[in-house]
Amino acid sequence: MVELREISKRYARGVLHRRATHAVRGLSLKIRAGEVFGLLGPNGAGKTTTVKMICGLIRPTSGDVRLGAARLSPRQARRRRLLGAVLEGNRNVYWNLTAWENLLYYARLRGLSRRKVAPRGRALLERFNLSPKRTSLAGMLSRGMQQKLAVCCALIADPSILLVDEPTLGLDVASARTIESVLSGLVEEDGRSVLLTTHNMKLAESLCHRVGIIRDGRLLRVGTVREFRGLFGRPLCHIECAGALSPEIRAGLAGQPGTTVEAGDDAVRVSVDLSAGDEATDRVYAVLRMLEEAGVQLLSVRREEPSLEDVFVRMTGDDET
Amino acid sequence: MKRIACLLTAEFSHRLTLLRRYALGTAADVLTFYLVFVGVHFSIRSIVGEVDAADLQRLATSQVVGFLAFYFASMVLSSIGNYLREGVEEGTLEQLFLAPHPFLLVLGARLLSTFLIDVLRVIPLFFLLTATAGVRIAFTPAGLLIFLVLLVGVYGFAVLLGGLTLLFKRTGQLPFLFQVLFLGLGFSSFDGASSTFRAIASVLPFARGVALLKSTAVDPRPIGSVVASAGFLELGLNALGYVLIGVLFFAWSERVAKDRGLLGRY
Numbered sequence: 032m033v034e035l036r037e038i039s040k041r042y043a044r045g046v047l048h049r050r051a052t053h054a055v056r057g058l059s060l061k062i063r064a065g066e067v068f069g070l071l072g073p074n075g076a077g078k079t080t081t082v083k084m085i086c087g088l089i090r091p092t093s094g095d096v097r098l099g100a101a102r103l104s105p106r107q108a109r110r111r112r113l114l115g116a117v118l119e120g121n122r123n124v125y126w127n128l129t130a131w132e133n134l135l136y137y138a139r140l141r142g143l144s145r146r147k148v149a150p151r152g153r154a155l156l157e158r159f160n161l162s163p164k165r166t167s168l169a170g171m172l173s174r175g176m177q178q179k180l181a182v183c184c185a186l187i188a189d190p191s192i193l194l195v196d197e198p199t200l201g202l203d204v205a206s207a208r209t210i211e212s213v214l215s216g217l218v219e220e221d222g223r224s225v226l227l228t229t230h231n232m233k234l235a236e237s238l239c240h241r242v243g244i245i246r247d248g249r250l251l252r253v254g255t256v257r258e259f260r261g262l263f264g265r266p267l268c269h270i271e272c273a274g275a276l277s278p279e280i281r282a283g284l285a286g287q288p289g290t291t292v293e294a295g296d297d298a299v300r301v302s303v304d305l306s307a308g309d310e311a312t313d314r315v316y317a318v319l320r321m322l323e324e325a326g327v328q329l330l331s332v333r334r335e336e337p338s339l340e341d342v343f344v345r346m347t348g349d350d351e352t
Numbered sequence: 353m354k355r356i357a358c359l360l361t362a363e364f365s366h367r368l369t370l371l372r373r374y375a376l377g378t379a380a381d382v383l384t385f386y387l388v389f390v391g392v393h394f395s396i397r398s399i400v401g402e403v404d405a406a407d408l409q410r411l412a413t414s415q416v417v418g419f420l421a422f423y424f425a426s427m428v429l430s431s432i433g434n435y436l437r438e439g440v441e442e443g444t445l446e447q448l449f450l451a452p453h454p455f456l457l458v459l460g461a462r463l464l465s466t467f468l469i470d471v472l473r474v475i476p477l478f479f480l481l482t483a484t485a486g487v488r489i490a491f492t493p494a495g496l497l498i499f500l501v502l503l504v505g506v507y508g509f510a511v512l513l514g515g516l517t518l519l520f521k522r523t524g525q526l527p528f529l530f531q532v533l534f535l536g537l538g539f540s541s542f543d544g545a546s547s548t549f550r551a552i553a554s555v556l557p558f559a560r561g562v563a564l565l566k567s568t569a570v571d572p573r574p575i576g577s578v579v580a581s582a583g584f585l586e587l588g589l590n591a592l593g594y595v596l597i598g599v600l601f602f603a604w605s606e607r608v609a610k611d612r613g614l615l616g617r618y
Contacts, residue, residue: 042612054613080613088446090610110452118616122443125366132369139362140451140458142355184447 032224033062033192038094040080054080056248065222069239073347077248078228079119082196086116098192112141115190119197123181126170130161130180133169134187141188155183159213175206179213193225199234214238232340246347256339263345264337266305268315271298271330280325287318298330359453363465371469378473386480389419392539393485410570412485415539417569421562422538424470425506429527431466432514446616494578495568501591502561508594509557515605534558557594560587
């Protein structure tokens with residue numbers, strides 16, 4: 032549905048264009064129909080440049096962008112109204128028009144008549160809980176509502192590809208949650224292809240079928256969230272025990288495969304590796320039985336998954352991964 | 353065609369909504385233009401001194417027609433730069449580039465809508481000007497034709513300035529500079545100016561048109577005679593040249609802006 036082949040963007044700098052900044056370097060990517068793909072990367076990694084090259088707002092220095100089943104260029108895709116975008120840091124909507132006027136304007140701009148747009152516009156406002164704000168000026172809406180309105184405007188022509196660049200940037204927690212639920216609704220109900228760029232790892236974890244991590248214009252890796260989590264960590268079961276453990280118990284626990292013991296000031300943490308599936312569950316029960324039989328007081332038992340954020344920090348940090 | 357009709361409707365509705373919503377601002381704009389006219393008109397009358405009624409009538413007619421042409425030219429010059437600059441500031445410009453039309457078409461629709469809105473805005477100004485100057489202006493086919501060709505040239509020039517705005521963003525002083533020049537041309541001619549200055553003014557999009565327009569308003573002529581005149585041919589070539597240069601320069605600027613990633617940056 033979206034295919035990037037070896038796209039690069041080099042910005043010439045200086046009067047004689049002798050210096051250059053490489054924003055994107057040889058990035059290849061395929062986003063399938065109905066897939067939500069998250070492009071994650073630190074500031075200046077090349078996410079927005081990539082999105083704008085897909086939109087045709089920035090011309091790639093080299094490489095090719097193909098969109099839709101018919102593999103059209105960005106310009107052709109725009110002509111067929113395949114593409115909708117909510118761009119980063121932009122208001123995307125006219126503040127001096129009402130929510131409804133914005134929808135009408137963007138619909139007409141994309142070639143839809145009022146007769147066609149009225150039911151669709153009403154449905155979108157209803158779906159995103161903006162109906163009560165239909166006649167409010169966009170400039171008077173909260174940031175979260177403005178962002179929802181921008182998504183509505185991007186969807187008004189029913190594009191099959193939606194690009195959403197940093198949708199929660201600068202939003203408060205409540206507004207970010209609203210946007211997350213809006214995007215989640217799009218994913219579940221519409222089945223369109225969505226490319227999402229974000230710093231918000233929780234948003235990416237909850238929405239994306241696959242993610243790609245980009246740094247310095249290079250796509251480092253693409254995979255599912257689960258695959259990424261498995262790269263640098265394993266799921267663990269942490270059992271917190273009060274007081275110290277006797278040497279016999281420690282020796283017994285050390286004999287359990289995939290089990291480690293860490294002593295703290297007031298408590299001891301026993302960790303069991305859960306990556307072995309059913310066998311790991313049996314290990315946890317065995318450890319718990321041993322502790323119970325030894326009369327050890329348990330403070331807590333919890334499961335810990337390596338987060339996408341941990342992986343992101345490892346992959347995009349200063350250390351080479 | 354249907355898509356283009358939708359595009360025109362979008363732009364016209366947008367402009368009309370803003371005209372209604374900010375009616376006080378519109379009224380203030382009209383009043384400002386009126387006060388400028390009053391100031392310059394009566395200054396010139398006081399300088400000219402006592403002249404016979406027929407000459408005064410010719411002078412006033414020429415000034416009203418010149419000022420109306422200046423009003424439209426001024427609106428056209430400022431509108432494209434404002435449109436692009438505000439679009440970048442507001443973050444809506446990139447959305448317009450995402451429309452299923454070439455951007456020049458979107459820009460054309462916006463300009464046409466702005467022109468139609470300007471026609472609505474000029475009605476009260478027209479009555480104020482004619483009442484103040486004590487003249488009656490007849491809309492002759494020849495006058496309207498000259499006015500339209502003049503505007504075509506100004507649009508071409510404004511599109512050229514729009515290309516510069518796309519690349520350099522802060523170009524607000526440039527239209528202002530030409531607006532001041534056009535105001536001078538609207539009220540008087542540069543016949544007494546140096547030959548260099550006259551040569552420069554004559555290649556600008558406004559000078560030939562406004563001179564022809566004023567002379568036709570003062571001494572009405574049939575449209576056939578105007579079309580056959582050398583002055584009209586020069587005006588037509590001038591307008592065509594500006595449109596071609598403007599469109600080509602804008603297309604080049606758009607390409608450079610996309611190469612340098614300037615569309616979303618202020």
